[in-house]
Amino acid sequence: MGALTVSVQRQAAEWHICQQTSGNSIDDLDTFEINLDSEALAAEAKCHRHVLIQDSQPLQVLPALANRPVVTRPLTPFNLYPGQEVVLYVGTTVWYQLYAYSSGPLLLDIPIQRPSDTWFGQSTREGEVCYAARTRAILNLDDVPYHPFRAITPVTIANQSEGPLLLERLLLPIPHLSIFSAADGRLWTEALSILCNEDMRSAHLHLGKGAPAVAHAAKLLASPRTPPERGVFVRALGAIFG
Amino acid sequence: MNDFWLHLSDWKLLEPLFSGGRAVLLLGLGFLLGKLASRGLHSLAEKHLTLHHLILIKRISFYLIVGIFSVSALKELGFQLSVLLGAAGILSVAVGFASQTSASNIISGLFLIGERPFSVGDVIKVGSTTGEVLSIDLLSAKLRTPDNLYVRIPNETLIKSEVTNLTRFPIRRLDLEIGIAYKEDIQRVSEVLKTVANANPLSLEEPEPMIVFMGFGESAINLRFSVWATKEKFLELKNTLQAEIKIAFEAANIEIPFPHRTLYVGSQTTPFPIQVLPTEQDAEKA
Numbered sequence: 250m251g252a253l254t255v256s257v258q259r260q261a262a263e264w265h266i267c268q269q270t271s272g273n274s275i276d277d278l279d280t281f282e283i284n285l286d287s288e289a290l291a292a293e294a295k296c297h298r299h300v301l302i303q304d305s306q307p308l309q310v311l312p313a314l315a316n317r318p319v320v321t322r323p324l325t326p327f328n329l330y331p332g333q334e335v336v337l338y339v340g341t342t343v344w345y346q347l348y349a350y351s352s353g354p355l356l357l358d359i360p361i362q363r364p365s366d367t368w369f370g371q372s373t374r375e376g377e378v379c380y381a382a383r384t385r386a387i388l389n390l391d392d393v394p395y396h397p398f399r400a401i402t403p404v405t406i407a408n409q410s411e412g413p414l415l416l417e418r419l420l421l422p423i424p425h426l427s428i429f430s431a432a433d434g435r436l437w438t439e440a441l442s443i444l445c446n447e448d449m450r451s452a453h454l455h456l457g458k459g460a461p462a463v464a465h466a467a468k469l470l471a472s473p474r475t476p477p478e479r480g481v482f483v484r485a486l487g488a489i490f491g
Numbered sequence: 492m493n494d495f496w497l498h499l500s501d502w503k504l505l506e507p508l509f510s511g512g513r514a515v516l517l518l519g520l521g522f523l524l525g526k527l528a529s530r531g532l533h534s535l536a537e538k539h540l541t542l543h544h545l546i547l548i549k550r551i552s553f554y555l556i557v558g559i560f561s562v563s564a565l566k567e568l569g570f571q572l573s574v575l576l577g578a579a580g581i582l583s584v585a586v587g588f589a590s591q592t593s594a595s596n597i598i599s600g601l602f603l604i605g606e607r608p609f610s611v612g613d614v615i616k617v618g619s620t621t622g623e624v625l626s627i628d629l630l631s632a633k634l635r636t637p638d639n640l641y642v643r644i645p646n647e648t649l650i651k652s653e654v655t656n657l658t659r660f661p662i663r664r665l666d667l668e669i670g671i672a673y674k675e676d677i678q679r680v681s682e683v684l685k686t687v688a689n690a691n692p693l694s695l696e697e698p699e700p701m702i703v704f705m706g707f708g709e710s711a712i713n714l715r716f717s718v719w720a721t722k723e724k725f726l727e728l729k730n731t732l733q734a735e736i737k738i739a740f741e742a743a744n745i746e747i748p749f750p751h752r753t754l755y756v757g758s759q760t761t762p763f764p765i766q767v768l769p770t771e772q773d774a775e776k777a
Contacts, residue, residue, distance in 0.1 A: 320697070365689070366721060367696040374660050378721050381696035418697075 250281045250345065250361050251398055256294075257347065262302050264349065266357055269294035281397060299349070299356050306350035311471050312428050312436060313344040313358065314400060319423045320369045320379045323386035329414040329445075334407040338387045340399035341380075341423055343436060346471075361398040369420055379420065386416075390463055395435060400428055403461045405442040414445055420489050422454070425477040429460040429467035437464040443489060452489050514564040521560020529553040543610035546626060592647070596630040599646035603627060608649075609656045616655040617644055662695065663725050665718050667733065670711030672746035677704070677712065680745055687739045688718050693728040695719040710750045 258265040321339050329335060342364050347357040370376015387393050393401060402421060408414045426438040440457035456477055460467040529549040536548060566572060587594055604627065609615045614623050615634070620642055622634030632649060634642040657663070671680050681702050688700040698719050705713040716736075720728040740747060 322696075363692045365692045365694070365696050366724070368662050368698060368719065373662055373698065373719075376661070378661065378695075 253345070253359070253361050254294075255345065255347075255357070255359075257308065262300060264299040264301060264308075264356060265296065266299065266347065267294040267296040268357070268359060270363070297357075299354075301349055301354070303349060306353070308356075309348040309351050309353070311346045311348065312398075312400070313346045313471050313474065314426055314428060314438065315341060315344065315360070315364065315380050315423045316358075316474055317424065318369070318377065318379045319364070319382050319421045320367050320418050321382045321384045321421060322418045323384055323416060326415060326417040327386065329406060329408045329416060331408055331411055331413065334405065335388060337384070337404045337406065337419075338390065338393045339382065339384050339402045339404055339419075339421065340393075340396060341382050341402065341421070343398045343400050343428070369418075380423075395433075397434065397436075400436040400438050402426065402438045403440040403463060405440065406445070407442070408445045410445050410447050414490070416490065418490065419443075422456075422477070424474040425456060427469060427473050428471040429464055430470045431460075431464045431467040435464070436470070437461055437467050454489065510567050510569065514567040517560050517564040517567060521557045521564070524560070525553040525556035528556055541610055542612055543607070543627065546611060547604065592645075593630060596646045599650040600627070600629050600631075602650055603632070603646055608654055609659070613659065614657040616657060617649065617652060620644070621657070658722050661722060662698075662719050663722050664698075665720055665725065665729055665732070667716045667718070667736070668705070669714045669716055669736070670708055670747060671714065672748045673712060675712070675745055677714075679743070680714070683739050683743050683745065684714075684716050684736065687732065687735045688716075691728065691732055691735060693720055693724045694732065695721070711748045 252271050254269045254271065256267045258267075319341050321341075342360050342362050344358060344360050346355060348354065349356055364380040364382060367379050367381035368376055369379045402423075404419070404421070406414075406416070406419075421441065423438075426441075429437045429439075431437055437460055439459065440461040442455045442457070444453040444455070446452060460469070529552045532552050533545055533549050536545060540548070562572065565575065609624055611624050611626060614621065617634075620634060620636065622636040622640075622642055625633040625635050625641075627646075631643045631645045634644060636642055669684075671677075684702060685700060688694045689696075694700060695718075700719070701717045703715040703717070705715050707713075718728065718732060737747075739745075
């Protein structure tokens with residue numbers, strides 16, 4: 250899958266799992282290949298053995314979303330004027346999860362492409378460590394490119410305040426979202442909508458239910474890593490837009 | 492009748508023995524209860540308090556209970572508490588003079604607990620010693636250095652000297668001093684450095700990596716390259732990033748210079764006379 254190669258070998262009473270990341274060329278990030286009878290990975294591959302007595306139940310491979318929130322930054326910051334509403338399509342890297350069998354022990358949980366770490370907070374003293382995602386902040390659905398290992402989150406931002414809203418960065422609560430698979434092979438998450446309140450201090454963050462409408466009856470692939478307690482959060486504006 | 496009085500005097504003889512037994516019993520009971528109470532409090536408060544406070548509560552509860560039982564044991568032995576306290580007052584003056592250092596350490600320890608510049612589990616640097624704090628006790632703090640040595644630092648030293656807490660904040664900045672040759676284009680070097688930082692997932696995207704021009708050095712242009720990382724990944728970034736910079740510089744033909752010495756004799760003087768001497772092999776051939 251892209252730059253990541255995973256080899257899984259069944260040996261007597263154990264699973265032998267190796268992973269290796271090759272050169273980070275952007276071009277081959279979308280390729281994938283499955284070999285049933287491949288050669289062992291090179292010596293520098295990271296290997297792990299899982300001792301597990303198991304009958305003929307098959308392994309289960311599932312995609313998952315990032316295990317930390319993701320900070321997405323448009324390549325060029327833009328202004329959202331009062332009364333305007335916009336839908337951004339933000340793609341985030343998918344993790345590769347390998348279960349010994351359906352709802353069995355988790356053997357492997359790694360990102361297909363390791364996103365860069367970043368810091369999100371008011372100062373270097375307070376905040377949280379997140380993953381960074383650069384986005385072109387595409388506004389038109391047809392322009393969204395197809396990447397097999399990225400999940401798209403539609404984010405609606407409405408500015409109800411009296412001043413313009415400068416969009417430089419946006420914190421997405423990715424661990425609270427699920428993955429859906431559409432008929433065309435694209436991966437989607439629930440839609441998010443952010444309502445910037447009148448006082449320019451707080452915002453309502455609303456998590457959509459089920460697959461987004463644009464995904465056309467996509468089916469659920471994976472549940473969120475940490476289920477959200479509520480569907481609506483009220484957060485300080487700085488806690489969403491940095 | 493005589494026998495009875497004899498028995499009675501026996502009892503009187505035995506009484507100090509009984510009270511001694513009771514005192515020992517009280518001491519034992521105090522020790523046991525102290526242990527039980529400190530353990531109970533530890534498990535009760537485990538979820539709500541930091542490790543530092545847990546250790547503190549454990550110690551205070553233990554010594555308090557043992558102290559109370561010791562006092563009652565002394566009373567049982569016939570000591571008068573008021574006399575004892577008075578004696579302790581006089582004694583403490585004498586002991587205070589004799590053990591100034593210990594007293595100062597104890598007071599410093601109390602200030603340390605109040606001020607909390609670090610707590611158990613933090614990594615601190617005191618003077619030339621860096622290590623993880625294992626405990627903060629009455630007289631000293633104990634550190635475990637990265638090479639697994641046990642270091643005891645008196646509380647007084649901690650109060651007096653500069654203490655750096657390396658793990659107080661979640662992110663840290665790594666400063667690399669890099670020298671490049673005078674012929675290099677600084678703009679291009681900055682781009683190469685930023686590409687290296689962007690490609691390394693451990694270097695934080697925000698706060699952004701920063702390049703500061705430090706000055707014209709003796710044999711190189713000195714730059715400071717500052718990259719942020721989480722405190723857990725700091726060492727890993729330090730290792731990987733420097734190796735990656737060297738590889739990137741080699742690929743981009745950017746020279747990291749050694750100290751240069753240029754000998755200039757000026758135009759007014761005649762050039763250095765250079766004479767090529769034959770080697771031993773040349774001499775043999777001749």
